[in-house]
Amino acid sequence: MNAENIVIATAKERNLQIRYVRAPDGWVGPENFELTHGDVPVPGDGEVLVRNHYLSLDPYQRRQMIPGVEYVRPLRLGAIMEGRTVGEVLQSQHRDFRTGDFVYGDFGWQQFGVLRGEEIRKIDTTLAPPSAWLGVLGSPGITAWVGLLHVAKARAGETVIVSAAAGAVGSVVGQIARLSGCRVVGIAGGPQKCRLVVEELGFHACVDYRVADFEAMLAQATPDGADVDFENVGGTVFDTVLTRMNDFGRIALCGLVSQYNLREPQGLRNVATLLNRNLMLQGFRVGHYKEQREPALHQLADWVRQGKLRFRETVAQGLEKAPQAFVDMLAGHNVGKQVVKLV
Numbered sequence: 001m002n003a004e005n006i007v008i009a010t011a012k013e014r015n016l017q018i019r020y021v022r023a024p025d026g027w028v029g030p031e032n033f034e035l036t037h038g039d040v041p042v043p044g045d046g047e048v049l050v051r052n053h054y055l056s057l058d059p060y061q062r063r064q065m066i067p068g069v070e071y072v073r074p075l076r077l078g079a080i081m082e083g084r085t086v087g088e089v090l091q092s093q094h095r096d097f098r099t100g101d102f103v104y105g106d107f108g109w110q111q112f113g114v115l116r117g118e119e120i121r122k123i124d125t126t127l128a129p130p131s132a133w134l135g136v137l138g139s140p141g142i143t144a145w146v147g148l149l150h151v152a153k154a155r156a157g158e159t160v161i162v163s164a165a166a167g168a169v170g171s172v173v174g175q176i177a178r179l180s181g182c183r184v185v186g187i188a189g190g191p192q193k194c195r196l197v198v199e200e201l202g203f204h205a206c207v208d209y210r211v212a213d214f215e216a217m218l219a220q221a222t223p224d225g226a227d228v229d230f231e232n233v234g235g236t237v238f239d240t241v242l243t244r245m246n247d248f249g250r251i252a253l254c255g256l257v258s259q260y261n262l263r264e265p266q267g268l269r270n271v272a273t274l275l276n277r278n279l280m281l282q283g284f285r286v287g288h289y290k291e292q293r294e295p296a297l298h299q300l301a302d303w304v305r306q307g308k309l310r311f312r313e314t315v316a317q318g319l320e321k322a323p324q325a326f327v328d329m330l331a332g333h334n335v336g337k338q339v340v341k342l343v
């Protein structure tokens, strides 16, 4: 089948799409989205038509719904939901891409999409399955590497705490910390996640933040305190972690997922600890560390190839499941990277 035939075939198909139609007030829900049908787009000069195979669901997409949000692009009501995907090239009008190539791009919550060749990247599906390029070999993996090694500068022999430890970013952070010779303590929701983090991902300990004596349990898991906090959660979890930080500890503030669905953000009670213990707190946005992308990817790919870095995924089946899967991911129903399988 040549490329022309493929496009004729797809032109008969409808393009299932999910639009963002209502701004949430508090928790986001499926009612904030609408399923619509569009045409399969036709690529123009320099463009590539892709059939999306996997869609990535990420906490920043909830931030995009916050009025007046900084740093992420706000979502437009009525527009197709923005989102990263991996998929297969059906037709290319760009010299660097061929039919059958697998690529990564911001194609959004839809089955088919068109982008310019400069906006997408080829992925190597012989190294890892396509969905891994949205997780361990995608933005979450690179975020973990940059935040832990470049921002917090974790060193062998140090104790590292990581919150949302069973999630896409946290699960990679903990494994990189272990591979770097650190003692790593995860924080996650529920005993099952904690067990997985220790037994499957090799963390030295994991504490369930939902138990009443969380503070005491975290103290027990960090008898020598913590030198690094990789902060994914914020709120009361972060407040508790602050009490465990050692003098001159470093905090890489990656995310505040506990806050994204709140009408009003919570404050920090233990902020004085930053002063009292000479702590360094640095927020970071992975998009600003473009020069770290290639070294990070190189190392992550090596570890995956050698079987040193494990990755887990939670897979929802079908685009129509994306809204509920998005809500569920924010509520902690995912283990590892949350994706939606579209093909």
Ligand SMILES: NC(=O)c1ccc[n+]([C@@H]2O[C@H](COP(=O)([O-])OP(=O)(O)OC[C@H]3O[C@@H](n4cnc5c(N)ncnc54)[C@H](OP(=O)(O)O)[C@@H]3O)[C@@H](O)[C@H]2O)c1
Pocket: 058, 059, 060, 139, 140, 143, 164, 165, 166, 167, 168, 169, 170, 187, 188, 189, 190, 193, 209, 232, 233, 237, 253, 254, 255, 256, 257, 258, 259, 284, 285, 286, 287, 329, 330, 331, 332, 333, 334, 336, 337, 338
């Ligand atoms: N700075 C950057 O450039 C950058 C890049 C990527 C991601 N991030 C941030 O990194 C964090 C993790 O993202 P991810 O993609 O890896 O998502 P994820 O961890 O795979 O999924 C989100 C997780 O957050 C946890 N969570 C939700 N509400 C919580 C609460 N109230 N208290 C404690 N934990 C809660 C849940 O795990 P539990 O079951 O354990 O509660 C859930 O599984 C997010 O804050 C995200 O915004 C930042």
